[in-house]
Amino acid sequence: MKKNILVTGAFGQIGSELIAALEKRSGKSLVVAFDKRLDPNFKGISVIGDITDKELLRNIVIEHNIGTVYHLVSLLSAVGENNPELAWKVNMDGLRNILDLAREYDLKVFWPSSIAAFGKTTPRENTPQRTVLEPGTMYGVTKVAGELLCQYYFNKFGVDVRSVRYPGVISWKTLPGGGTTDYAVDIFWKAIETGEYVCFLKKDTALPMMYIDDAIRATLEIMDADPKKIAIRTSYNLAAVSFTPATLADAIRKAGVPLKIKYLPDFRQSIADSWPKSIDDKSARKDWKWKHQFDLDKMVKEMLRGVREMRAK
Numbered sequence: 001m002k003k004n005i006l007v008t009g010a011f012g013q014i015g016s017e018l019i020a021a022l023e024k025r026s027g028k029s030l031v032v033a034f035d036k037r038l039d040p041n042f043k044g045i046s047v048i049g050d051i052t053d054k055e056l057l058r059n060i061v062i063e064h065n066i067g068t069v070y071h072l073v074s075l076l077s078a079v080g081e082n083n084p085e086l087a088w089k090v091n092m093d094g095l096r097n098i099l100d101l102a103r104e105y106d107l108k109v110f111w112p113s114s115i116a117a118f119g120k121t122t123p124r125e126n127t128p129q130r131t132v133l134e135p136g137t138m139y140g141v142t143k144v145a146g147e148l149l150c151q152y153y154f155n156k157f158g159v160d161v162r163s164v165r166y167p168g169v170i171s172w173k174t175l176p177g178g179g180t181t182d183y184a185v186d187i188f189w190k191a192i193e194t195g196e197y198v199c200f201l202k203k204d205t206a207l208p209m210m211y212i213d214d215a216i217r218a219t220l221e222i223m224d225a226d227p228k229k230i231a232i233r234t235s236y237n238l239a240a241v242s243f244t245p246a247t248l249a250d251a252i253r254k255a256g257v258p259l260k261i262k263y264l265p266d267f268r269q270s271i272a273d274s275w276p277k278s279i280d281d282k283s284a285r286k287d288w289k290w291k292h293q294f295d296l297d298k299m300v301k302e303m304l305r306g307v308r309e310m311r312a313k
């Protein structure tokens, strides 16, 4: 019998759009959504619970005949710094539960790492796939530990777990929750609502970013790839565009939206300063043919259209 799909962190920024994409193409496979809170607009099967509750997850796997898990639950960089203990618990215990169940029930797993796995000692321009990993945030620590855990479960137990290091993901349907790259989403809402934005990063802080459609496609493509092509079982570097707040503000103005911007950096500045400015993702491009489709102008156009559509609802 065809096995079903579980998405954890289902109603978050990436989960909500991944579920829609999976439902579109999954044929007869059911997609089961797992999160800590219900989305009242979600029409499919959902289970509400705590990712650290392994027996609950086991019951879902058995009851819903799960064969694949997209494990997206995570506390992001900024919220993680406000509660490092919880970040460790949710991010590490959650991943460990999923990997243990994958081993027991032969599940295929996707788990995202992040540019947060890098730190101050990493080369910041065109950051290579294999390089120094000394993150300065608890979120980053859980990403490095998580990458190694994934590789360990693959080597030791044959768990087919695949991963990419997401850059900042830009989307309009669901807001991101508590990251350092969130400014690049907030700015679109403020530009349209008030024409003014106060940015929590300095104007010249370059960070790697990606439009949500590219992030979802990368996620599906790495999971569809022939296992023989997945040479990296920690996590693949993944890139699309890199820009600063000032460049993004210019691109929004160029698209016809007047925008005044002020810069008031807060604690997130030092997180951003420890991350790469740009990423070398040639391994992903070579191994499973990754190719981004959204450059800065195309992304800005889509974001402005999407935010306007949401506001009209």
Ligand code: AKB
Pocket (backbone or CB within 6 Å): 076, 077, 078, 113, 114, 115, 116, 139, 166, 167, 168, 169, 176, 178, 179, 180, 181, 182
């Ligand atoms: C964050 O800013 O914490 C995330 C990430 C880059 O992983 N968006």
